[in-house]
Amino acid sequence: MPELPEVETVRRSLQTLVTGRVIGRVDVRLPRIVRTPSVDEFVADLQGATIVDVHRRGKYLLIDLGGKTLISHLRMEGRYGVYKAGEGVTAHTHVIFHLDGEKELRYQDVRQFGTMDLLPTSGLHDFAPLVQLGPEPLQKEFTSRYLRDAFSRRSTSVKAALLDQHMVAGLGNIYVDEILFRAKVHPMHSAETLSARALRCIVDETRNVISDAIAHGGSSVKSYVNGYGEQGQYQFALNVYGKTGEPCVNCGASIVKMKVVGRGTHFCPKCQRQPR
DNA sequence: AATGGCCTCCGGACGC
DNA sequence: TGCGTCCGGAGGCCAT
Numbered sequence: 246m247p248e249l250p251e252v253e254t255v256r257r258s259l260q261t262l263v264t265g266r267v268i269g270r271v272d273v274r275l276p277r278i279v280r281t282p283s284v285d286e287f288v289a290d291l292q293g294a295t296i297v298d299v300h301r302r303g304k305y306l307l308i309d310l311g312g313k314t315l316i317s318h319l320r321m322e323g324r325y326g327v328y329k330a331g332e333g334v335t336a337h338t339h340v341i342f343h344l345d346g347e348k349e350l351r352y353q354d355v356r357q358f359g360t361m362d363l364l365p366t367s368g369l370h371d372f373a374p375l376v377q378l379g380p381e382p383l384q385k386e387f388t389s390r391y392l393r394d395a396f397s398r399r400s401t402s403v404k405a406a407l408l409d410q411h412m413v414a415g416l417g418n419i420y421v422d423e424i425l426f427r428a429k430v431h432p433m434h435s436a437e438t439l440s441a442r443a444l445r446c447i448v449d450e451t452r453n454v455i456s457d458a459i460a461h462g463g464s465s466v467k468s469y470v471n472g473y474g475e476q477g478q479y480q481f482a483l484n485v486y487g488k489t490g491e492p493c494v495n496c497g498a499s500i501v502k503m504k505v506v507g508r509g510t511h512f513c514p515k516c517q518r519q520p521r
Numbered sequence: 522a523a524t525g526g527c528c529t530c531c532g533g534a535c536g537c
Numbered sequence: 538t539g540c541g542t543c544c545g546g547a548g549g550c551c552a553t
Contacts, residue, residue: 246545277530304546320546321531337532356531358546374547401525410547417546468533506526508545 247319249382249415250458251469251477252304255325258472259306259350260299262327266344268294268310275339278354281362290363291315291342303378303414307369314369316362317352322468323359326351355468378414382451387413389444396436396444403439403447404432405506413451419464419486422511424450426485431517432510457482485511 247255271288273279279287290313300307308315317323330347340361342350352359364372379395380386395412396403406412407421416424425432428446430439439447458464463477466487470476484494488511489502498515 318546321544322533354531355533356545358530360547399524405525408546 246321246417246419246467247304247323247463247469248417248420249301249304249455250420250461250479251463251471252301252306252319252415253459254463254471254477255319256299256301256306258475259308259325262472263296263344263348263350264298266296266346266348266350268292268296269343269345271343272341273339274341275354275357277357278339278352278359279361279363281364287361287363302375303381303410304417305375309366312366314364314366316364316369316372316375318360318374319354320358320360321356323352323354324468324470325472326353326470326474327472377411379410379412380414382413382415382455387448387451389441389448392444392448393439393441396439399436401436402432402505403430403434403436404508404510406436407447407451408506408508415455416451418508418510419466419483420451420454420458422486423454423483425517426512427454429516431519432505432512433519485513487511 268291271291273284273288276284294310294313296308297311298309300309304318306317308317328349328351330349335353337353337355338351339354340352344350369375396406399406404421407416424447427450428443430443430447458479461477461479461482462471463469464479464483465476466480485500488500491500493500493513493516496515498513500511501514502509502511
């Protein structure tokens with residue numbers, strides 16, 4: 246499940262692999278992936294474009310084509326790979342970008358949940374999903390003061406609040422569980438009543454977890470691989486996610502899994518006490 | 522009106 | 538072996 250560290254790792258690999266390449270024909274094999282514009286316009290607009298750079302905002306990959314930007318969200322299982330032209334196309338390959346130099350950039354997605362939007366680069370600031378994103382966790386704007394204000398009058402759980410991309414961009418189910426474990430905060434704790442100390446811990450541990458995970462190339466807990474087809478290594482550093490019934494690394498208590506806002510949520514019942 | 526939360530998309534994994 | 542159920546990111550929709 247690509248979250249910020251995985252998308253950042255994909256970004257870095259694609260930046261190396263496809264920057265400077267010229268796009269030729271584009272095959273859209275599963276039209277639902279392309280949200281805007283129409284598939285015909287999408288294909289026509291990409292023809293002849295040069296990949297200038299690859300950026301990221303939250304969990305969105307931004308493929309910079311100069312005048313246009315391809316905004317790609319991997320959702321659950323989207324992945325990119327660069328292949329030799331004509332190499333056998335695997336199952337679940339939904340979009341093929343033919344490149345110069347006998348290469349193909351292919352988008353694969355078992356769940357078919359991923360999306361692509363092609364917009365004029367000058368109009369990116371009007372694209373609602375990007376505009377509404379909260380700060381990047383590693384930017385200096387993401388402070389405990391910011392989080393206090395963002396979480397005020399939020400009667401929802403801290404887990405739901407951290408998953409909300411409007412609060413902070415790029416966190417998903419795995420890293421929120423890890424952050425709350427390290428911050429010793431119960432996932433059901435209400436967001437608006439977190440202490441100043443808890444808010445500071447959450448901000449610090451968000452930075453720690455996200456930067457460590459990026460340094461390890463993300464977590465491969467499902468099908469995730471980077472643009473080279475390589476797995477991440479941070480799954481071996483996870484403390485609670487997927488550790489149901491295993492002993493807590495701090496206290497030895499059994500890690501518990503419960504549902505919070507419809508998401509499987511892992512935590513240590515002893516280190517992360519239920520508030521009142 | 523704003524906010525929270527449930528449903529939906531899909532197919533692999535898993536359990537009975 | 539086969540069928541039903543579960544899971545999840547984010548947008549749409551509905552209830553309060």
